[in-house]
Amino acid sequence: MLRAFLRTEAGSTSVLLVATVLALLWANSPWSGTYEAFWHTPTGISFGDAHFSLDLRHWVNDGLMSVFFFLIGLEVSYEVRLGQLRDRRLIAVPAVAAFGGMLVPAGVYLLLNFGGPGAGGWGVPIATDTAFVLGLLAVVGARCPDPLRAFLLTLAIVDDVLAIMIIAIFYTADLSVPALLVAALLLAAIVTLRWLKIWRAPAYILLAFALWVATLESGIHPTLIGIALGILVFVYAPTDHKLLLAGEAVQEFTSEPSAQAAREAARRVQRAVSVNERLQLRLQPWSSYVIVPIFALANAGVRLDGETLREAATSPVAIGIALGLLVGKFVGIALGTWLPLRFGWGILPGNLVWGQLLGGAAVSGIGFTVALFIVDLAFEGSPLHDTAKIGILAGSLLSAVMGWVIFKLAWDRGGVCAPPDAEPPEELPNTLSVPVAPEDHVRGPANARVTIVEYGDFECPYCGRLHPVLEEIRRKNPDVRLVFRHYPVRSLHPRATSAAIVAEAAADQGRFWEMHDILYDNQRFLTDADLNHYAAELDVTPWTDVPRHSSRIAADEASGRESGVRGTPTLFLNGIRYEGGHDLGSITRAVAELRQSA
Structure with missing residues (x-):
């Protein structure tokens, strides 16, 4: 968005x-x-x-610009x-x-x-x-x-x-009390339709226009109504049920293409997205x-x-x-x-x-x-x-x-991407300081020819984009294993540490990678309530041993700092820092070169 x-x-x-x-x-x-x-x-x-x-x-100023301020209301509501x-x-x-x-x-x-x-x-x-x-x-x-x-x-x-x-x-300007009362009644009618979940666009358009006229006559500038109506528009994250229905409709269309299946797929995909976001896209x-x-x-x-x-x-x-x-x-x-x-x-x-x-x-x-x-x-x-x-x-x-x-x-002057409290430029280590050990979170065969160690943060958007790339590489290359180590960037991602603790709680029951995937698939939703929900899905008790889990996370961070990690994601391929792009093609070529040299 x-x-x-x-x-x-x-x-x-x-x-x-x-x-x-x-x-x-x-x-x-x-x-x-x-x-x-x-x-x-x-x-x-x-x-x-x-x-x-x-x-x-x-x-223009009182009419068309109400649409501009309506969009501001939509953006405020979404954010x-x-x-x-x-x-x-x-x-x-x-x-x-x-x-x-x-x-x-x-x-x-x-x-x-x-x-x-x-x-x-x-x-x-x-x-x-x-x-x-x-x-x-x-x-x-x-x-x-x-x-x-x-x-x-x-x-x-x-x-x-x-x-x-x-x-x-x-x-x-001077207020007109009768017009102001009419505007209040019209706004109450719109709120009532919303509360009753009556979704008929013509009714909302007619009431909104009448409200705009009443507000203009009342002396209050109608831009205020524009932003108020924008805030009232529903906004929600796609539910699992709606996503499932949309996926089924798309799958039905791809298996048996027809005009009816295309219309149903379009309707269900559209309904999975909130009215707020659809209006923003159109207006x-x-x-x-x-x-x-x-x-x-x-x-x-x-x-x-x-x-x-x-x-x-x-x-x-x-x-x-x-x-x-x-x-x-x-x-x-x-x-x-x-x-x-x-x-x-x-x-x-x-x-x-x-x-x-x-x-x-x-x-x-x-x-x-x-x-x-x-x-x-x-x-x-x-x-x-x-x-x-x-x-x-x-x-x-x-x-x-x-x-x-x-x-x-x-x-x-340089230093464009450094945080305000960043360390001065230094010669960073190029090798992994702590070798892969049995207590590490490992996905793949123990005798893999290529080992990818990732220092990651569950709230980091770049790590989220890298996650499916690494999974695709592992799927296509059976002799590659993935090792995940925690490196929550607390100054930027306030929920990363809590997510890491829940992942460690899942690891105690042998379900680290399942939780790992859930967290990356739901990066926008990592509140404590969300984390408790994910833990319940996996039958994990998340907050019973926080000191031990925090100590484990701190050990990963310490090994990362010793290895020269200063941000996420940072990758090491067979113990050597990877400096290339994080796209599928670049990492695949690096893996192929390592396989040949091995």
């Missing part, structure tokens, strides 16, 4: 950039007068004597229930960083505008534009590892939720490639001539927004990252160095979508409207440049 999201957002950045440039060219062309005239074209819907009308810009936000230790750092990245920019802006005509624009520099940030990180490439993208995505989710709350609380391209670029086209157009630029250069509003994005975001996120790490409130999602974190803090100053949104709410009809937009463009451009420079400096 996270990789698909990143690919879509990064790929759409070019479309968003083109739309922004087109808006600026249009607003500065000989036909600049048509820009505002076009987006103020009134368009409405009539039902008999009833008439509902908005201009095109409001249809809280199945993703990274399940683990409070992983949430803490980006959440505090997001708070810092909102408070400090608002403070910087108010230092220059408090008590002035532009004071109401303090919310403009608080929001990070996820699409532009992830697009820039894609350009940065290897300088930005996946854990930093995950960190910034979590930060952006918290940032978006807080920004929407600020819009709802501080940028809401994300529309949001990324259509809705957000149209929003940019409708809102980014601002006159850039000598007079407007001179006015912006001396305007506390433009300067406050630019400094809030450039300096406030950087300082706020950096400080918000340092505090929870310093006091042990949480951990980072991967091997990150401060150069990467500071680069991420800098590019988070790219504020566009939500920033333009708040400008429209804070300065609609005000002469400060265009000045604020110029501040957004200047601050975002400078933040992108500063982030690029920081990433380049961090890359040039």
Whole structure:
């Protein structure tokens, strides 16, 4: 899910950039007068004597953008229930960083505008534009590892939720109590349908549209409803029963292909995946490639001539927004990252160095979508409207440049993948320090010509990808045996040690490899409740001898450190460290070469 999201957002950045440039060219062309005239074209819907009308810009900002915020709600719901936000230790750092990245920019802006005509624009520099940030990180490439993208995505989710709350609380017009009551009743109706498990898409669409109209009439910005409806959509992990039914339907289709079997297989496979994930898959391209670029086209157009630029250069509003994005975001996120790490409130999602974190803090100053949104709410009809937009463009451009420079400096200094507390470069041993012994966990014949020793971590995603590769090699090569030794990376994988203890408990009853396979097949589900469930499946009592099992795990770790292991997975082939790729072809060739030499 996270990789698909990143690919879509990064790929759409070019479309968003083109739309922004087109808006600026249009607003500065000989036909600049048509820009505002076009987006103020009134368009409405009539039902008999009833008439509902908005201009095109409001249809985009209040209507289409509700889909954008609906997707944010879907992403929040998924991450809280199945993703990274399940683990409070992983949430803490980006959440505090997001708070810092909102408070400090608002403070910087108010230092220059408090008590002035532009004071109401303090919310403009608080929001990070996820699409532009992830697009820039894609350009940065290897300088930005996946854990930093995950960190910034979590930060952006918290940032978006807080920004929407600020819009709802501080940028809401006069409230209409009757419309608000109608909106509450419609929302209650949607919740009731969900509770009754009535799944009829037309009913939800009709109620959602009516709720959007009622919310708009109430004075509350309808984006709040978008994110609320997204959070309400069901999200769940595929159950074993649904996966079994889907597998049976696919197998039936492959054995006797027919249109009926194909439809049934497609239906059961689809039902195995939650509605939340299916909606994200369908709506994300529309949001990324259509809705957000149209929003940019409708809102980014601002006159850039000598007079407007001179006015912006001396305007506390433009300067406050630019400094809030450039300096406030950087300082706020950096400080918000340092505090929870310093006091042990949480951990980072991967091997990150401060150069990467500071680069991420800098590019988070790219504020566009939500920033333009708040400008429209804070300065609609005000002469400060265009000045604020110029501040957004200047601050975002400078933040992108500063982030690029920081990433380049961090890359040039080296040590990109080392954790903050990593050891200095050293000459690592190349051989296995502790030979394979009877107490090791061994899978394969004792007289095997090739022995693969793996130092692994049950929560490590790379180990999870390697697991089927090693099994395939062992299946195709009867003279290969596999030895597994524990190397839980506790700073990155908080559940790895508990999983290793349960595996050792299974080993006491001769069922280590069965538990080994279960744990790798269910890497996303390693809570204590999950581990107890797996133990019960194998009739294993998991927590009866924790000190002994912990000692065994520590012995494996010690042998790994002596052998030069610094991360997972690390392989030794016949006692020599393997330095090649972890794909099937590379390891197979290495095994063949060892067999020949043996």
